[in-house]
Amino acid sequence: MNYSESETKAKKFAVPESFIACIVVITLVVSLGIAADSLAFGRRTIIRIGINAPITGDIPKVGEGTKYAALMWLADIEKNNGIEVNGKKYPVELVIEDNESKAESAVKANTKMITEDEVLFIVGPQSSKQAVPAGDVANNYHTPMISPWSTNPDTTSRRPYVFRGCFLDPFQGPVLANFITEEFKFAKAAVLYDVSSDYPKGLAEFFKQAWEKSHGPGSLVAFESFTTKDTDFSSQLSKIIKSGAQVLFVPQYYNEVALIVQQAHELGWQGPIVGSDSWGSAETVNLCGKDCYGQFFSTHYAAAGAKGATKAFIDRYQKEHGYVPDDVAALTWDSLGLVRNAIENCGRITGRIKKDREAVRDAMAKIKNFNGITGNMTFTEEGDPIKCAVIVRISDKGEYEFYKSVCPE
Amino acid sequence: MQLFLQNIVNAMQWGSFYALIALGYSMVYSILMLFNFAHGDIFMVGSYIGFGVATALLGLTAAFNLPLPGWIILVMTIILAMFLTSFVGMFIERVGYRPLRDAPRASAAITGLMIGIILETGNLALLGAERLSFPALIDTVTFQVGGIYLTNKKILIVVVSLALMSALHLFIQKSKYGMAMRAMSYDFQAVPLMGISINKIAPLTFAIGSGLAAAAGILYSLAYPVLDPYMGVLLGWKAFVAAILGGRGSILGAALAGFLLGFIEIFSVWIFPSTFRDVIAYSVILLILAFRPHGFFGQAHSTQLRL
Numbered sequence: 001m002n003y004s005e006s007e008t009k010a011k012k013f014a015v016p017e018s019f020i021a022c023i024v025v026i027t028l029v030v031s032l033g034i035a036a037d038s039l040a041f042g043r044r045t046i047i048r049i050g051i052n053a054p055i056t057g058d059i060p061k062v063g064e065g066t067k068y069a070a071l072m073w074l075a076d077i078e079k080n081n082g083i084e085v086n087g088k089k090y091p092v093e094l095v096i097e098d099n100e101s102k103a104e105s106a107v108k109a110n111t112k113m114i115t116e117d118e119v120l121f122i123v124g125p126q127s128s129k130q131a132v133p134a135g136d137v138a139n140n141y142h143t144p145m146i147s148p149w150s151t152n153p154d155t156t157s158r159r160p161y162v163f164r165g166c167f168l169d170p171f172q173g174p175v176l177a178n179f180i181t182e183e184f185k186f187a188k189a190a191v192l193y194d195v196s197s198d199y200p201k202g203l204a205e206f207f208k209q210a211w212e213k214s215h216g217p218g219s220l221v222a223f224e225s226f227t228t229k230d231t232d233f234s235s236q237l238s239k240i241i242k243s244g245a246q247v248l249f250v251p252q253y254y255n256e257v258a259l260i261v262q263q264a265h266e267l268g269w270q271g272p273i274v275g276s277d278s279w280g281s282a283e284t285v286n287l288c289g290k291d292c293y294g295q296f297f298s299t300h301y302a303a304a305g306a307k308g309a310t311k312a313f314i315d316r317y318q319k320e321h322g323y324v325p326d327d328v329a330a331l332t333w334d335s336l337g338l339v340r341n342a343i344e345n346c347g348r349i350t351g352r353i354k355k356d357r358e359a360v361r362d363a364m365a366k367i368k369n370f371n372g373i374t375g376n377m378t379f380t381e382e383g384d385p386i387k388c389a390v391i392v393r394i395s396d397k398g399e400y401e402f403y404k405s406v407c408p409e
Numbered sequence: 410m411q412l413f414l415q416n417i418v419n420a421m422q423w424g425s426f427y428a429l430i431a432l433g434y435s436m437v438y439s440i441l442m443l444f445n446f447a448h449g450d451i452f453m454v455g456s457y458i459g460f461g462v463a464t465a466l467l468g469l470t471a472a473f474n475l476p477l478p479g480w481i482i483l484v485m486t487i488i489l490a491m492f493l494t495s496f497v498g499m500f501i502e503r504v505g506y507r508p509l510r511d512a513p514r515a516s517a518a519i520t521g522l523m524i525g526i527i528l529e530t531g532n533l534a535l536l537g538a539e540r541l542s543f544p545a546l547i548d549t550v551t552f553q554v555g556g557i558y559l560t561n562k563k564i565l566i567v568v569v570s571l572a573l574m575s576a577l578h579l580f581i582q583k584s585k586y587g588m589a590m591r592a593m594s595y596d597f598q599a600v601p602l603m604g605i606s607i608n609k610i611a612p613l614t615f616a617i618g619s620g621l622a623a624a625a626g627i628l629y630s631l632a633y634p635v636l637d638p639y640m641g642v643l644l645g646w647k648a649f650v651a652a653i654l655g656g657r658g659s660i661l662g663a664a665l666a667g668f669l670l671g672f673i674e675i676f677s678v679w680i681f682p683s684t685f686r687d688v689i690a691y692s693v694i695l696l697i698l699a700f701r702p703h704g705f706f707g708q709a710h711s712t713q714l715r716l
Binding site for chain 1: 411415416419420422423533537538539540542545549551553558560562563632633634635637639640642643674678682683684687
């Protein structure tokens, strides 16, 4: 029912005609308004939030962290009897879909959640491999989506409906290159990455650009690749060791990190191995063991040494699930916090999903200085937050220790 | 030169897995004239059984306070896992292949694919998608010989693989069952008339092939200690390539081609940019097949088991 349209009609009637006609029309409009309202109340608008996560597939630990963080967020909302918009509380439901860590399944999951489940907002997918294609679907259907963990620029680029909860690869590449230069004073670096996956490939190239910019062409002495599911890297690593590189950059996920680091040591590599935020899973150290102790990686937050709200989240997660949450869980938590903030400030929930999606998207884009557990966030026009990166050192006990914070200039 | 030798060492290790898995394909083919496409997944099951056995043995030694050295546990793990996995192979033969023995070959081939999917997803349902870390039964010792880095594990893998292949060779050449298998591969129709039951030889073939796959699985897990339910898929396909390249049904050919495949993959990374590895490696194999369409030891009209 469109309230304002009827009102203008009422005015047209009222001016030339008698007072009674005016009253009749007003009564009609008011009663219709009440009817419409009670109709909407009868339907009881439920806010559905879609979660697109890799529950199975290559990185199940990432899916688990996503799910646990989302369920904790839901528990908080249920304690509050729903999300309050414009003085009214709306109940919230989660729709959790498994994308099997595959691009096609992530696209399918998004389409299903948008067209069948009528979700208001989608959180996920996590890795860029799925977030880049899935973001396209969300944008085409004008459904707001936030990927908590995808650092590839293509995820949000020219997509007004797609946001992210973390910094980008073009930022992480130079940060790591500068960190290595300042920390170790090295001049020769090598990269080993998966050429068939968006995230490592993008990051490897940004690192290469940044490194060659500060050390001159030819200073990146080996730029070697492999493909997903490979387990033997001996040939690439032999080449890298022979090239005289002083540091090895490995922007891979945890299962490959374990194999690469162990094999590098078996082939006689002695320099440091530096990674990106994809190392941040709790599984990295479980699978890699002592070989990963003392290595560095850049990430979104460090669990050891956390304070305030971050510590409260870590303690609660640890109590419920028995281990320290990794960055995926923390970023998912923050992304859901942003979603809640956007819904609360979207003005009004009409119950008509297309209109509500627009309103929430606009509210999301306007968020300034959101105080998250992974740092303060303000969205740029592209839907990317401005925030700081953390350099973490894996301690001799296998814990992720805060080492240094690097902020964008 | 140093890099060349280092890559030979790398290729020996990598080729061992292809060779051991390719043997299983070849043996089944020579008896039943079908490729058991579930073989890569039997390799995966073997690794998981190895993981279970190793964990159980470690738990037992800890519980009874027996200070058994790691290598004894490793040997026990390999033997027990080979034994248990051979039953998995026999079970697959009994429920999957025997009912289809007279069916069209295509039906039997898709049976293998389906069993493979059942094993993968069954494992996923049973143990979840989380990666398992294979226990380090022996400490890695790295040593350097003339600039080449070797580890005790690499040597162990290559030595055990070669020993298993030699044992298989002896078994097929010298034992009565081996003779029966050779006869069966020579003539599938006539041999049963001589009193050799296909229902005995087929399960035996599956048992041996699966046992070898389990050994490959444990050796593989020593070198690459991250287990996942899909670990056998790609390796199985590539080992299948090796089995064809060696000549269908040829045991020696499968072993040689397995090593060759490892060498081609490793050396194409060394010589060319690593991005082109599989493009180059498999173009080379296509080229070899163009000149030898029946593989190294295969023959046009025979499925003879040659050694």
